[in-house]
Amino acid sequence: LLEQIYVPRDEKFGHLKTSDFLGYSIKAITQGILPAVRTYVDTTPGEFDSFQDIINLYEGGIKLPNVPALEELRKQFPLQLIKDLLPVGGDSLLKLPVPHIIQADQQxxxxxxxxxxxxxxxxxxxxxxxxxxxxxxxxxxxxxxxxxxxxxxxxxxxxxxxxxxxxxxxxxxxxxxxxxxxxxxxxxxxxxxxxxxxxxxxxxxxxxxxxxxxxxxxxxxxxxxxxxxxxxxxxxxxxxxxxxxxxxxxxxxxxxxxxxxxSGWHQLVSHWLNTHAVMEPFVISTNRQLSVTHPVHKLLSPHYRDTMTINALARQTLINAGGIFEMTVFPGKFALGMSSVVYKDWKFTEQGLPDDLIKRGMAVEDPSSPYKVRLLVSDYPYAADGLAIWHAIEQYVSEYLAIYYPNDGVVQGDVELQAWWKEVREVGHGDLKVAPWWPRMQAVGELAKACTTIIWIGSALHAAVNFGQYPYAGFLPNRPTVSRRRMPEPGTEQYAELERDPERAFI
The missing domain is CATH 3.10.450.60 (Nuclear Transport Factor 2; Chain: A,)
Known part of the structure; x- marks a missing residue:
């Protein structure tokens, strides 16, 4: 799959990232094929009968049919994760890691x-x-x-x-x-x-x-x-x-x-649109308009790592017609159309954490607070930890840029910088180029806020909506991506099924 996409050579995955990608791909694939595998051993093919049926996938695995393709898979990908999923010798079991959400307490x-x-x-x-x-x-x-x-x-x-x-x-x-x-x-x-x-x-x-x-x-x-x-x-x-x-x-x-x-909004908007997709114009413009020795290029490029390859793979397998999103997330074939409509209301200036929290009413401005905003829900881990990270990024970016941009005139006179920002607005995010909220990039403060926001999106924001996927959504009843029936109403067959076997009705 990695050989079927084009990205510039310096954007390709390194060895470790390739190994991680293959491992996570196999994990995802096994989740997708488990219902099919169950047809060999189950009395209700294609369906789970209870929550324990799903838990068994992690605790005991499923005995696989003896087919040559599985042996070939082991040979081609000698990674530890593959060995764990598809062990050699004895009964061939397909087994997934136990998601964190059910590790300590299955209920x-x-x-x-x-x-x-x-x-x-x-x-x-x-x-x-x-x-x-x-x-x-x-x-x-x-x-x-x-x-x-x-x-x-x-x-x-x-x-x-x-x-x-x-x-x-x-x-x-x-x-x-x-x-x-x-x-x-x-x-x-x-x-x-x-x-x-x-x-x-x-x-x-x-x-x-x-x-x-x-x-x-x-x-x-x-x-x-x-x-x-x-x-x-x-x-x-x-x-x-x-x-x-x-x-x-x-x-x-x-x-x-x-x-x-x-789940649908998370995958299509919070994750794909608001981190992966919106970052790509910044990656491309940075490489096209800023020389590798430019201070802003040096500042931002580490936070772009692997974005282009991951996005290219997403277009090939996730968001493409008939791809994984359309098969597994409820908007189905309308998924990309929906995210395109949502993008019309995207505002770069609202992507920074303090602005986002204030917009959602989760925080208020407070000059006496350490981060100049005060949370209204103190036990809000994403926001509480995020503000500390945002502040660290903001402080580092401001101190770094002060070395190269002692005043606003240097920002205004930086030809490469102005070309970069013009391309971001008018080409990369061209559908929104006339939006009045774009920073004019005429002041050091505007540059610092923009760079802080870009780094935030590519690092902490993406981490928050990405790395919890398997721990929380690996157990599908906790984060289902589709529903197939109306809510059962008294007097209906669905309600009678709910009374007889609630777990099966839920699934």
Whole structure:
């Protein structure tokens, strides 16, 4: 596969990166072929019957058929990970590493506490926002979609607000939302017409408890309905129910529908679009317009490492037509169209962590705080750790650039630098070239902020949305990427199945 793509020679993977890539590819491939392998040993081919069925993939593995292709795989890729996955001798077992989410406690992922924690510290910790009005409003065009104001009421949530009214909770910054409603609603009619799909647009409300922990209050599931020429919504609200009953499983289902939304957005936008894709114009322009001895080239190039090759491979196998995204992430063949629409609202100046946190209402400006912003949720690991990293990058970049750019005039007179920024705006991000938010690159401060943001995207932001994928999403019930049925309703066969065998109904 690496030989089938072109990138400049100095952008190619090194030996260690090649080994890592092959290893992770095999891990991903084995996840994809496991359901097919199960057809050799399972009474319900292509389906898991229980959570334990899935856990068995990590604990005991699956006995593989005796086929020459597996022996060839071992010979061609003599990596330790391959040897672990496909051991030689005795029974041939296909086995995956145990994801962190089920290592210590195989049931922890099902708790409301873990559901809330992952919004702040999971694989997609960049979406939660502070709620500023109730009920939540929609920004969808009413001339096309009608009124999509949330159907969550005070009666749904006030019993869990520790004695506060909704208005008091709003005013004390204790209501938060994971809002995927407007993001997905315009696409759901097409998406739900795909075979084997039924996706809701979700809103999830959280409360910041007195002990500083987040807890879910309500989940709203909405499906599109064509009414009077408008794409309106049919919505239903679910509130937490203790596990152990059918109603408790309905709440589990509601959380799973939220995870489907969040998984799709994470892969297509938080990860692919907002780190990989938007960085590529900077990589290309840096190499085209800045000489290798230019101080900004030297500053930025380490943070571009392997980006071009990874993106080229993504176009070949992940985001291509019929590729892994279309096969495994719920927007299916509409995935890239959706991410293209999202890109229209991308703003470079909002990608830095402090600006992002303030925009989402998760922090406020505070000159007395160490990083000039104060978090409203103190137990927010992504933000708390991220601000320390952002500050370190910002400080280093400012001190470094001060050596070469003692005043704004040097920035303005740097021909290579101005050509670089012009190409970034007008060619690399050409669809957004007339956007008024682009820095003019006429001051040292503008250059420092831009370089800090670029380094942040290519390092810490990417790490946050990338390296948790297997630990959290390796166990699919925790981060499902597609849902196939509506929520079971009393009186239906699906509800009867839920009563008989809730785990199978969930899967």
């Amino acid at each position: 922890a992922w099902r708790t409301d506490e873990e559901f809330s924690r992952e919004v702040l510290a999971g694989v997609n910790p960049v979406m939660i926002t502070r709620l500023t009005e109730f009920p939540p409003k929609s920004s969808l065009d009413p001339s096309k979609f009608g009124d999509h104001t949330s159907t969550v009421t005070a009666a749904h949530i006030e019993k869990n607000l520790e004695g506060l009214t909704v208005q008091q909770a709003l005013e004390s910054n204790r209501l938060y939302i994971l809002d995927h409603h407007d993001r997905f609603m315009p696409f759901l009619i097409d998406v739900n017409n795909l075979p084997g799909n039924f996706i809701y647009a979700t809103r999830t409300l959280f409360f910041l408890r007195g002990d500083g922990r987040l807890t879910p209050l309500a989940i709203e599931l909405s499906e599109p309905v064509i009414q009077g020429g408008l794409t309106t919504a049919k919505s239903k609200v679910y509130t937490p129910v203790p596990s152990g009953s059918v109603e408790g499983w309905v709440w589990e289902f509601a959380k799973a529908y939220v995870a489907v939304n969040d």
